[in-house]
Amino acid sequence: MEKLIYFDNAATTKIYPEVLKEMLPYFSKIYSNPSGIYEFSAKARKATDLSRERIAKLINADTEEIYFTSGGTESDNWALKSAAQFLKGKGNHIITSKIEHPAVINTCRYLEKNGYEVTYLDVDSDGIVNPEHVMDSVKKGTIIISIMFANNEVGSIQPIKQIGRIAKENNILFHTDAVQAFGQIPIDVKDLNIDMLSASAHKLHGPKGVGCLYINKNINIDSFMHGGSQEKKLRAGTLNVPGIVGFGKAAEMAAEKMQEKIGYEIKLRDYLIDAIIKNVPYTKLNGSDTNRLPNNTNFSFKFIEGESLLIILDTLGICASTGSACSAGSKAPSHVLMAMGKTEDEAHGSLRLTLSGNTTIEEVDYVVKSITESVESLRKMSTEYSEFKTM
Numbered sequence: 001m002e003k004l005i006y007f008d009n010a011a012t013t014k015i016y017p018e019v020l021k022e023m024l025p026y027f028s029k030i031y032s033n034p035s036g037i038y039e040f041s042a043k044a045r046k047a048t049d050l051s052r053e054r055i056a057k058l059i060n061a062d063t064e065e066i067y068f069t070s071g072g073t074e075s076d077n078w079a080l081k082s083a084a085q086f087l088k089g090k091g092n093h094i095i096t097s098k099i100e101h102p103a104v105i106n107t108c109r110y111l112e113k114n115g116y117e118v119t120y121l122d123v124d125s126d127g128i129v130n131p132e133h134v135m136d137s138v139k140k141g142t143i144i145i146s147i148m149f150a151n152n153e154v155g156s157i158q159p160i161k162q163i164g165r166i167a168k169e170n171n172i173l174f175h176t177d178a179v180q181a182f183g184q185i186p187i188d189v190k191d192l193n194i195d196m197l198s199a200s201a202h203k204l205h206g207p208k209g210v211g212c213l214y215i216n217k218n219i220n221i222d223s224f225m226h227g228g229s230q231e232k233k234l235r236a237g238t239l240n241v242p243g244i245v246g247f248g249k250a251a252e253m254a255a256e257k258m259q260e261k262i263g264y265e266i267k268l269r270d271y272l273i274d275a276i277i278k279n280v281p282y283t284k285l286n287g288s289d290t291n292r293l294p295n296n297t298n299f300s301f302k303f304i305e306g307e308s309l310l311i312i313l314d315t316l317g318i319c320a321s322t323g324s325a326c327s328a329g330s331k332a333p334s335h336v337l338m339a340m341g342k343t344e345d346e347a348h349g350s351l352r353l354t355l356s357g358n359t360t361i362e363e364v365d366y367v368v369k370s371i372t373e374s375v376e377s378l379r380k381m382s383t384e385y386s387e388f389k390t391m
């Protein structure tokens with residue numbers, strides 16, 4: 001295989017071999033439907049129950065509070081649409097932020113078209129929501145607060161504990177899209193007063209197409225998928241047994257590795273940040289220095305287009321991103337960077353590099369060297385840059 005330097009772990013991750021190994025029998029030998037009454041079905045059911053336990057444990061939830069879905073997008077849709085529907089009698093106001101993943105933002109836009117009122121909170125220049133703004137936006141009729149745990153573009157970790165407290169004190173349902181944080185940093189749904197939480201297996205070295213919604217057992221919301229009686233009648237459809245098995249194994253491994261992995265990634269991340277800032281002039285780090293996911297870096301390079309840089313890096317075997325994969329191919333500047341008060345030029349000149357526990361220092365050095373040279377050659381073609389240089 002050609003060189004593959006994968007620095008896009010916020011988009012998806014490589015499945016752990018142990019996860020794949022645990023999944024395989026559920027494609028072939030144990031193919032039973034977990035809803036059946038015979039012993040063959042019980043085998044599949046046991047496997048999905050074990051996954052539920054492993055996932056619940058990772059966030060200090062109870063096993064019966066985990067509902068399997070097809071991924072983060074479905075979990076976000078379910079949480080917001082069903083809670084909004086269920087709480088309609090109480091009010092129609094939802095509070096979220098301007099930096100949410102499209103799965104939340106576009107669901108909120110849909111709800112706006114259907115009679116709900118949504119407040120999209122600003123963030124500070126680090127990409128962090130101010131809990132006081134959450135407090136100030138609460139009014140009679142506020143039914144849901146949905147703020148992501150950590151941002152997928154700039155890695156900013158949100159003040160979830162303070163927001164959870166505000167929600168609790170005001171009797172408002174609190175949902176968090178934790179897809180980027182789940183399995184990466186500690187989460188305790190009880191301590192943080194989280195009512196609903198979305199997670200997705202493929203962001204923590206599990207398979208694609210499977211995720212979960214944690215629903216606090218004191219919360220009532222409607223079913224999203226109507227059909228059979230799976231998942232306590234709240235999410236119909238035959239369970240994706242191999243996927244769920246893989247998700248459970250990935251959650252267990254994430255718990256085992258978490259502390260060591262965080263330390264390793266932070267060291268590598270900070271080494272990468274220092275090297276880029278030192279080697280590439282007219283460059284800024286986007287996002288927070290301190291409240292940042294261990295594996296996230298995001299830069300703005302003056303005088304260049306992030307898209308052009310991506311194409312050159314691709315020829316060098318490097319996978320990176322200009323923001324969310326969902327906005328790849330679209331020309332609009334990142335809504336996250338714009339909400340942070342960056343200029344359009346800064347947003348267009350951005351590059352996201354996200355690491356994993358398997359990233360090596362040699363890979364980081366290669367990426368730094370490649371970016372340094374690529375940015376230099378792109379700037380040589382920039383009239384703006386040559387004008388700037390002759391000023």
Ligand SMILES: *Cc1c(COP(=O)(O)O)cnc(C)c1O
Pocket residue numbers: 010011070071072073074101103148150151152177178179180200201203209210211
């Ligand atoms: C990846 C991601 C999602 C979408 O999850 P899928 O499982 O790919 O549908 C939602 N929110 C955030 C923050 C993400 O990073």
